[in-house]
Amino acid sequence: MTATTAPVKMQPKDFASDQEVRWCPGCGDYAILKAVQKVLADIGASRENTVFVSGIGCSSRFPYYVSTYGFHTVHGRAPAVATGVKLANPALDVWVMTGDGDGLSIGGNHMLHVLRRNVDLQIVLFNNEIYGLTKGQYSPTSRQGTVSPTSPLGSLERPLSAATFALGAGGRFVARGIDTQQGPLVEVLKRAHAHRGASFVEVFQNCLVFNDGVFDEFTEKAVAEERQLHVEHGKPLLFGKNRQQGLRLDPAALALEVVTLGQDGVTMEDIVVHDETNRALAGMLAALEPPGPVALGVLYCAPVQDFTTAVFNQPAKGSGDIVALLKQGKTWTV
Amino acid sequence: MSPSSVVPGAAKSAALPDVRERAVVRFAGDSGDGMQITGSRFTMETALAGSDLATFPDFPAEIRAPVGTTFGVSAFQIHFGSAEVATAGDELDVLVAMNPAALTTNIKDLRPGGTVIVDTGAFTERNLLKAGYAANPLENGSLSEFRVLPIDIGKLTEAAVAGLGLTSKQTARSRNMWALGLVLWMYGRDRQVTTDWLLKKFSDEPAIANANVAVLNAGHAFGETAELSGELRPVSIGAAPAERGTYRTVSGTEAIAWGLVAGLKAAGLERMVFAGYPITPASPVLQVLTGLRAHGVVTFQAEDEIAAICAAIGASFAGSLGVTSSSGPGIALKTEAMGLAIATELPLIIVDSQRAGPSTGLPTKTEQSDLFQAVLGRNGDAPLAVISASTPSDCFDVAIEAVRLATKYMTPVFLLTDGYLANAAEPWKIPDPASLPTFPVQFRTDPEGFQPFLRNPATLARVWARPGTPGLEHRIGGIERSATSGNISYDPDNHATMTELRAAKIAGIAADIPEQEVSQGEDRGELAVVGWGSTFGPIHMAVQRARAEGRRVSHIHLRYISPFPRNLGDLLKRFDRVIVPEMNNGQLVMLLRAAYLVPAERFSQVNGKPFKVSTVLDAIRERTSGNGKGGAA
Numbered sequence: 001m002t003a004t005t006a007p008v009k010m011q012p013k014d015f016a017s018d019q020e021v022r023w024c025p026g027c028g029d030y031a032i033l034k035a036v037q038k039v040l041a042d043i044g045a046s047r048e049n050t051v052f053v054s055g056i057g058c059s060s061r062f063p064y065y066v067s068t069y070g071f072h073t074v075h076g077r078a079p080a081v082a083t084g085v086k087l088a089n090p091a092l093d094v095w096v097m098t099g100d101g102d103g104l105s106i107g108g109n110h111m112l113h114v115l116r117r118n119v120d121l122q123i124v125l126f127n128n129e130i131y132g133l134t135k136g137q138y139s140p141t142s143r144q145g146t147v148s149p150t151s152p153l154g155s156l157e158r159p160l161s162a163a164t165f166a167l168g169a170g171g172r173f174v175a176r177g178i179d180t181q182q183g184p185l186v187e188v189l190k191r192a193h194a195h196r197g198a199s200f201v202e203v204f205q206n207c208l209v210f211n212d213g214v215f216d217e218f219t220e221k222a223v224a225e226e227r228q229l230h231v232e233h234g235k236p237l238l239f240g241k242n243r244q245q246g247l248r249l250d251p252a253a254l255a256l257e258v259v260t261l262g263q264d265g266v267t268m269e270d271i272v273v274h275d276e277t278n279r280a281l282a283g284m285l286a287a288l289e290p291p292g293p294v295a296l297g298v299l300y301c302a303p304v305q306d307f308t309t310a311v312f313n314q315p316a317k318g319s320g321d322i323v324a325l326l327k328q329g330k331t332w333t334v
Numbered sequence: 335m336s337p338s339s340v341v342p343g344a345a346k347s348a349a350l351p352d353v354r355e356r357a358v359v360r361f362a363g364d365s366g367d368g369m370q371i372t373g374s375r376f377t378m379e380t381a382l383a384g385s386d387l388a389t390f391p392d393f394p395a396e397i398r399a400p401v402g403t404t405f406g407v408s409a410f411q412i413h414f415g416s417a418e419v420a421t422a423g424d425e426l427d428v429l430v431a432m433n434p435a436a437l438t439t440n441i442k443d444l445r446p447g448g449t450v451i452v453d454t455g456a457f458t459e460r461n462l463l464k465a466g467y468a469a470n471p472l473e474n475g476s477l478s479e480f481r482v483l484p485i486d487i488g489k490l491t492e493a494a495v496a497g498l499g500l501t502s503k504q505t506a507r508s509r510n511m512w513a514l515g516l517v518l519w520m521y522g523r524d525r526q527v528t529t530d531w532l533l534k535k536f537s538d539e540p541a542i543a544n545a546n547v548a549v550l551n552a553g554h555a556f557g558e559t560a561e562l563s564g565e566l567r568p569v570s571i572g573a574a575p576a577e578r579g580t581y582r583t584v585s586g587t588e589a590i591a592w593g594l595v596a597g598l599k600a601a602g603l604e605r606m607v608f609a610g611y612p613i614t615p616a617s618p619v620l621q622v623l624t625g626l627r628a629h630g631v632v633t634f635q636a637e638d639e640i641a642a643i644c645a646a647i648g649a650s651f652a653g654s655l656g657v658t659s660s661s662g663p664g665i666a667l668k669t670e671a672m673g674l675a676i677a678t679e680l681p682l683i684i685v686d687s688q689r690a691g692p693s694t695g696l697p698t699k700t701e702q703s704d705l706f707q708a709v710l711g712r713n714g715d716a717p718l719a720v721i722s723a724s725t726p727s728d729c730f731d732v733a734i735e736a737v738r739l740a741t742k743y744m745t746p747v748f749l750l751t752d753g754y755l756a757n758a759a760e761p762w763k764i765p766d767p768a769s770l771p772t773f774p775v776q777f778r779t780d781p782e783g784f785q786p787f788l789r790n791p792a793t794l795a796r797v798w799a800r801p802g803t804p805g806l807e808h809r810i811g812g813i814e815r816s817a818t819s820g821n822i823s824y825d826p827d828n829h830a831t832m833t834e835l836r837a838a839k840i841a842g843i844a845a846d847i848p849e850q851e852v853s854q855g856e857d858r859g860e861l862a863v864v865g866w867g868s869t870f871g872p873i874h875m876a877v878q879r880a881r882a883e884g885r886r887v888s889h890i891h892l893r894y895i896s897p898f899p900r901n902l903g904d905l906l907k908r909f910d911r912v913i914v915p916e917m918n919n920g921q922l923v924m925l926l927r928a929a930y931l932v933p934a935e936r937f938s939q940v941n942g943k944p945f946k947v948s949t950v951l952d953a954i955r956e957r958t959s960g961n962g963k964g965g966a967a
Contacts, residue, residue: 019809046804047804048801048803048804049801049802053648056812064822066809067807068807069807069808070809070810070811071651071678071809072811072812072813073644073812074640074644074671074674077640077641077671079641080642080644080648081644081645082648083634083636083641084607084634084646084647084651084652085648085651085652085801086648087607087645087649087654088605088632088648088649088650088651088653088654089653089654089800091802092652092801092802110641112637318625318629319628320630322592322629322767323764325595325626326592327582330378330582330583331580332382332580332581334578
């Protein structure tokens, strides 16, 4: 592997390609692109050793806009292609950019298995709860009742929770961010990069053409403090104005409940302290939804050996001599 | 052990072995009777004795179908001789039937006067009923045209293992070794290698190892002491003439796997990523390669067929040789991703071990019906290279050629084999490593003037630029790209240019492959028999016999199907008639007619089995005059 030779610190703009970005003006994807370019600069990524792999959809145009290596592949299959890239060269730093349709519908099986295998990738799932590039059909994360060209009377299907899915698939790093919250999003992406193994980041991304405002109930400024729980390892799960609200474990129901400090005798002692290595807690956090708070940040991070390390740690048998290979077993001479 | 050393020691057996040029033996029994192992061991002993041979393992899709049923019968056929052996044989000289179901499903292939060895212990009323026999065929004279050797193999096996501590189930499972011992004796074959193999295989269970050896010896001793005196004469089939060298037996599966490794070395590539998903009959290729990490092979058992090809494509993008392998239904699933590899112009090898279809079809039976799928089966105009292997040992050379074409032309290459080739084995002269080709890959490293779709003007192949190379960062994808910059382009004229470029690149391979040779006969005449793939053996033998009858017939066998060899059209037009035997409903014949406007005739067989020599020979006779003067028959 060639080490990076950049003499000066790279800037986010150094990770922009020469291609004109073709997302709709105002799309949340611009914000995610900006965050990723900042992350690449901040972590000192080298362009030549970084690869972006994507499937199909608005989010999957991402690789064209980054000045690294990039591969825009087949709908839903980016995790499989990225796995092949890592098997060929585990030293490459590989990102998978996907969406709710690409990653959870047509590519759901690959997402399941790439997480289970724990392939060392950063997987960024742009969740806009809609099929954007095909003009607005409901997606597997669309809420019930979503009116769309293929569900004019409202969608009937119950939505999939991306983070819950990732935890269920055995993902060892599951986090969330919001497109427009650059600070926290950059931090979450850096954590994802630092985690060795499959790192799954769900980004709530606004599609202003086909699903505008779908996350407003927790992303709008007016409700942000009440509806956003930014979790931090080792810190109590507090939110709300002046951080007066928190989460307490109801041992009888085995569930998290929203409580207010100072009410009904609730003190800091009652508030659950976030432990990002606790999968059960991560599952409960992932399941929170409005009108309660939505959990953001690193919900779960519990590293285990990644796939390609395990693959290449297995001992190779034999010498690699082709003659020995062809002559193994019984031979005879004429 | 040579036959002459057997006979003097035999108390009552016939004095001298019957010397023959060739024989065809089939072992048939329940799926759980170990017929495949029996056949493989007999093959090894035959190969070590120097005879030429071809095998045909034929087994059901069910792993253990209900005992005694006709659909649970598993068989292994071997044709061996002191002269050239090119097929597994049309009809049997010896049939070993371990139960009534094996008898009823296989007896039709035994030649009149042939020998059938039956385990009478398995001919119970219940088993007869399951096999559909109203009366016991051993007793009602229905087998009178054959030489029947009724032996209670079960009972003799029990006697051989008495006191060795085997359960009755373990005893029953070693019956196959008794049958093997007897047939090894019949052909004067050694059994040391099988003995060693048994001792090694059951090294953790010495009781079972010793019992199996005892059973093997008992079967052999039974023949030697000739309790069937007069009925059972040993047959001697000598060594076949062969070039000097070191030999082994090889199956198509092994040859494909090893050929890919040889190709990897020839290309000078560090790594092959071989990604597959379990499917019959292709999984053994993945299994063979899994042990070859020391040779630069990384195998990946993907979650599905699509992931397998996508991982292979990702590996090729990253600078390894990406290979995927499957059979018909799995290949169908990979189709979309093949288009990506074509569009992004990445090297990729797709090995298709064809089986009978459509849909699940007959998973364990052979067919050649994926030809259209390989050549044509994609969305858009999506050309790629298609080559095929004709014999188990040919699989080695074809796999190397697949690597050469894939890396030189930056293209997916379809390598067609089939269920018969995958499982069949034959003797193979191990190649001298110095004789293997080399075609080192040149990765692009120079950033000066780099564009991802810069082409070699001679081959039209684009540059291969690996991630990790400074200054060559680029983006590729399935969206149409500018012929000059490689950037996304929706320009209509550019799409036309790119479509033509992709077609021209594949068509240009014709200049880089040998002209089509005539494998047997003249380059003109009354009839050309054109084949591809595993039909080589039966066509070869049929043409040989027809020519011996004075017929003006030639055999042309294709390795390259996309593109066709550059002289193929001219060659075919020099024959009055062209017939194309295929194990499909007429696919190559349609491609030939479309490409060259020749009146090629379809000759199909889709029964899941290889052609018989006689079937092809009859077809030749019907279409040729016997006097060597031409004209219709």
